[in-house]
Amino acid sequence: MTTKATRAVGVDIGGTGIKGALVDLEAGQLLSDRVKVATPAGAEPDDVLAAVRSVLDTLGVTDADIPLGVAFPAIVKNGRTMSAANVADTWIGFDAERFFEDGLGREIHFANDADVAGVAEARYGAARGVKGLALLTTLGTGIGTAMLHNGVLIPNSELGHLQRANHESDAEAWAAYSAMEREQLSWKRWAKRLQWYYDYLEFLLSPDLFIVGGGVSKYADEFLPLLTLKTPIVPAVHRNNAGIIGAAALALAQETGTDAQGAAQNLVDTTT
Incomplete structure (x- = not known):
């Protein structure tokens, strides 16, 4: 993948809905319509994966050459989800990043949903x-x-x-x-x-x-x-698009191989 790309896909998984779009990372704006599906009842991993796959299929962005970031409503450390406030308890201690990569057949970049929204607002918005x-x-x-x-x-x-x-x-x-x-x-x-x-x-x-x-x-x-x-x-x-934009921005920044916090800081540093 090239690190000179100016677009990426962001998927924001929430307790009630899963949203995704293609994002212009120079302008911090959606390049596509936002696709949204309901979060499956119970929010078990296999069902959430199927819903994310549906979002990507609808967007027509299953191409692995486009960086993909996924935001999730849990504490995320080293790709593992360490809490489960509004999803199934199955996610606690779960290797979620690897699970999504295996299930989607491509590399992804995975982080806490509020954190990526913060990244979007720090780079393009109120912060x-x-x-x-x-x-x-x-x-x-x-x-x-x-x-x-x-x-x-x-x-x-x-x-x-x-x-x-x-x-x-x-x-x-x-x-x-x-x-x-x-x-x-x-x-x-x-x-x-x-x-x-x-x-x-x-x-x-x-x-x-x-x-x-x-x-x-x-x-x-x-x-x-x-x-x-x-x-x-x-x-x-x-x-409500901040999670999508931040996930996409973080995905592209992490193409350099830095961790989530370092990638987020690199994003902010480019605008201050």
Whole structure:
């Protein structure tokens, strides 16, 4: 594969949907329509693999000469998924990168979904050139987080799993967008939960910028003005496409042979 390519495929696996597209990595934009299929019930590895294969077939990008990045909602270390908050427990300790490579018959590059969304926003979006700590939160089935300090990715932060005092459920079970839908909360009632969550993050980390991604970010005007924070909070520039774009960008960067964190930093360094 050539490292001078300017396009790659990104696939973003989520708890409810699997999305993919061909990405222009110079502009940070989708070159194709976004293809989306439902995440299979139970989200077992074989079923998720079949769904990813369906996305690639629909896109017509099964050619191994085009780099492929896959984002996944779990802690990812050395290609292994080490958690399973919104997928089957089978993924815990699973050699996922090798599994997808064998199943797709091609090399892939595999990373945490919120981390790759952070990479996309650092290179092409709201975190570009931000000094200090930028904290991306993805509000969807769960709450994913990506920490970027002066553009350096700190991987696998998993701050959606902060515990609530005297409660059995964690932050994402109570404050994710899925909780709003499940409990049929108004924007105002849901914003009160988000207020607690972002207050907690402010107290713990003193960030310089919050960036809100995930599917609900397209409705940012409905809930961000309801929050009162010391830290500026803005919607992700690439909204729910950030995971696709970041996965594709990371795939191309890793063609150089660097690890995920090093590749992410190389991407950011090219724009600062």
